[in-house]
Amino acid sequence: MQADRESCELLLAVARSTDAEQIHRLAANVDDWDSLLELAEEHRVLTMLFLRLADMGPAIPQFVWNRAQTEYETNMFNSLANAVELIAVIKALEDKMIPAIPFKGVVLGASIYHDLTTRPAGDLDLLIHYRDLVRATTVVLERGYELETPVNADGTPAQLGYYEYHFERKTDGRVLELRWRLELTVPRFKRDLGMDWVWPRRRTTMLAGAEVPGMSPEITLLMLCMHGSKHMWSRLIWICDVAQLLTSFPGLDWKEVTSDAQEAGLCRTLALGILLAYRVAAAPVPQTILRRCEGDTTARFLAQHIQENLFDAPGSTPPGPIPYSIQLLDFRDRVGFFLSTSLLRPNERDRAAFPLPKSLHALYYLIRPIRVFLDRSAR
Known part of the structure; x- marks a missing residue:
């Protein structure tokens, strides 16, 4: 579904907790309410939209009000039952x-x-x-x-x-x-x-x-970034979750967060989630943390792609030779992945071409890429 500009602007304003006056102004510009409702439902923010439009009264078409209210009440019942x-x-x-x-x-x-x-x-x-x-x-x-x-x-x-x-x-x-x-x-x-x-x-x-x-809020932040990244941040609600956590916990222990991210190999995943929460939902992020996230060029590239395609092509992966799932990995995990592939895993041909004592077998991981390159270059 091609999202119309007015619907996108209104949903982004809802995600950013924009003041009521601007919400009302953006809502007044909406012509295709069906498109807005479908988009809000697709991104799981229809309940949030209802809460922000609740005091607009006659300015909202009755069928829109009915559907949004039904969704809100259904969600309220399901939430309490859950x-x-x-x-x-x-x-x-x-x-x-x-x-x-x-x-x-x-x-x-x-x-x-x-x-x-x-x-x-x-x-x-x-x-x-x-x-x-x-x-x-x-x-x-x-x-x-x-x-x-x-x-x-x-x-x-x-x-x-x-x-x-x-x-x-x-x-x-x-x-x-x-x-x-x-x-x-x-x-x-x-x-x-x-x-x-x-x-x-x-x-x-x-x-x-x-x-x-x-x-803990620190682990919750990493979990939310993992979950959103795993699903390519294809729903606005997942970005809102990260933004809301950063808003609700201004005293977040960033030293613990960054230490955990480094230990768990989640530095890029964390950077991507923070960049999206800041750019899309105006989340409050300490400048030192924001500069560190902006310093990751891959995270910046991924965030830009996701932001540009959030409504028109949610879940789309950026073009390029390296798959999205590999780009998410920190350097050591990316190296570990490539070393574990059959292409780069030493075999009997490597051992026959370069006999080494057992104590030096780790060198085959360096020898194999060279041998594979030479083999392919000779074709």
């Missing part, structure tokens, strides 16, 4: 001595938007230890869910490189996912970011009057 279910699941897991941390969804709405009904209600996502997977699965099944992910006879994943179990409950359509690892790009991202990373720094989050464990 919160109640999430609290019950966490309690059931706690009773079995299974630690779990909820993330995204209603917990994100409650912790960074300070209103669990503001953000669209999605699935229930829980991070657990892999060692607790079989027991946690039993708890979820007892609540009427059905496991949709293929498993082995012993309850372990049937697919290699798979880090989540997907459950659905037919009675109410609720979806729950158990994860034991937060991944960026699969299978190229090799870091094991799971409960050992998240649990020691957990915070308490108030959800519908109950206390539940939650990620």
